[in-house]
Amino acid sequence: MLATFVPCIASRGGRRRKILVPQYVTTCCNQGPLPHILSSSRASAPPKNFFLNTKLNRPDYRNLPSDYDSLIEVADETYFFLPIWNGCPFVAKERVVFWSPLQLREFVNTSRFSQSELPLVARLCDTDSPLANFVAVDVSRADPPPLSVGEKIIPMRAAISFLSETDATLISHARALLNWHSSTKFCSACGGLTEVIHGATARVCRNSECATRNIYPRVMPSVLVLVIRPETDEILLGRKASWAKDRYSVLAGYAEIFESLEHAVAREVLEETGVIVDETSITYHSSQPWPSLPHASLMAAFCANVYGETNAQIKVDTAELESAKWFKRKWLQEWLDVDGGISIPGRTSVARRLISAWLEQRSMKGSYE
Numbered sequence: 001m002l003a004t005f006v007p008c009i010a011s012r013g014g015r016r017r018k019i020l021v022p023q024y025v026t027t028c029c030n031q032g033p034l035p036h037i038l039s040s041s042r043a044s045a046p047p048k049n050f051f052l053n054t055k056l057n058r059p060d061y062r063n064l065p066s067d068y069d070s071l072i073e074v075a076d077e078t079y080f081f082l083p084i085w086n087g088c089p090f091v092a093k094e095r096v097v098f099w100s101p102l103q104l105r106e107f108v109n110t111s112r113f114s115q116s117e118l119p120l121v122a123r124l125c126d127t128d129s130p131l132a133n134f135v136a137v138d139v140s141r142a143d144p145p146p147l148s149v150g151e152k153i154i155p156m157r158a159a160i161s162f163l164s165e166t167d168a169t170l171i172s173h174a175r176a177l178l179n180w181h182s183s184t185k186f187c188s189a190c191g192g193l194t195e196v197i198h199g200a201t202a203r204v205c206r207n208s209e210c211a212t213r214n215i216y217p218r219v220m221p222s223v224l225v226l227v228i229r230p231e232t233d234e235i236l237l238g239r240k241a242s243w244a245k246d247r248y249s250v251l252a253g254y255a256e257i258f259e260s261l262e263h264a265v266a267r268e269v270l271e272e273t274g275v276i277v278d279e280t281s282i283t284y285h286s287s288q289p290w291p292s293l294p295h296a297s298l299m300a301a302f303c304a305n306v307y308g309e310t311n312a313q314i315k316v317d318t319a320e321l322e323s324a325k326w327f328k329r330k331w332l333q334e335w336l337d338v339d340g341g342i343s344i345p346g347r348t349s350v351a352r353r354l355i356s357a358w359l360e361q362r363s364m365k366g367s368y369e
C-alpha cells in the first residue's frame, strides 16, 4: 500500500476550499508480480518526502555486471528493464512499462544498434529481499521509439504527476543515471574514453596512465528555506516570472563550492530578497532527491527566523525573482490553493511539506512528522 494525495473540497470558516488528503492505494508494476512491494503497508507509517515512501533500495553494486552481455546472461524473471527514450518513460494505463529479459533481447536483436551501445545503469531491489531488480535501458537512439500497442512516451515531469510513487522514483532515478552516463563518455582530465563499472553506478577512464580513473555521478546540493517572521506570524515566499501567475514557493538555491548548507541558506535569502536570517535559528527539516537536469539534485530543506524586524525589509533581486512577499498564516489558511489566492508546489515537493507543516503548526524538524 502506498500513499497518494487526492484533491477534495473542504469547508473552513464557511469558505469552500480545495485540500489534498492522503489516500492509500495498492500499486504494482504492470509486468510481472512484485509481491514484496505489493504487500508493504504504509498505512501506519508517517509519510516522508516524495520519492522516499517506497520499498526500493540499493544493493551492493560492486559485483554487479556492467554490460549487456553479462547482465542478460544472469537476468531472470526477477529482472525488470525500464526503457527510457530521450529522458521519457514509456507509459501504458498510467503505469510505467517494464520489459522482461526476453523483450530486451528482442529489442536488441531487431534494432540496428550493437549491444554495446545499450548502457544498463540502474539496479534497485526491494529492501527485504532482492526480489525485483530494475535496470534502466537507454533506447534514445531507436527512431521511432520502440512502443507496443497502448504505450506512449510521456515527459518526465508530467509522468511524475500521476504515477505511483514507486514508479515515479524508478523513472527519476533511471533518467538521472542515464543522463550522467551519456554526458560522461569521455574523461574530463585526459579526454580518453570511459567505460561503465560497478553495475554502471560509476565509470572508469580507459587510459591506464590517467590520474583521474574512477568517475562517480555528480550530485548538485541545493537548499530550500522557509523563512519565518515570528513577531507577525508570517512566512517569506517568492515567485519566478516564468511560473504560473499565482504560484509562490519557499526560497531556494544551489550551494556553492566550499560552502556549508547553512551558509547557503543565509546567502540565498539575502541575495534574493535582502532579508537577513538569524543563522542560529537555521533548522534542518529533511532532504529529497530531485530529478533536475543536467545534474541530479539533492535538496536539503530548512527553516530559519528573520534576524529581527529591521532585517525583514524585502528588496527583491529581479534577476532571480519576480516577487517576494511576507504571507500571514491566517491569510494563507484562507487563500491557499483557491481562486483569487495563491498556489504552491504540488504533492511531490518538499516545499509543500514545509509550508503545510508551518500552516498546521506541526513540527518543523526532521523528515518524520
Ligand SMILES: [Zn+2]
Residues within 6 Å of the ligand: 187, 188, 189, 190, 191, 192, 205, 206, 207, 210, 211, 212, 213
Ligand atoms: Zn582520463
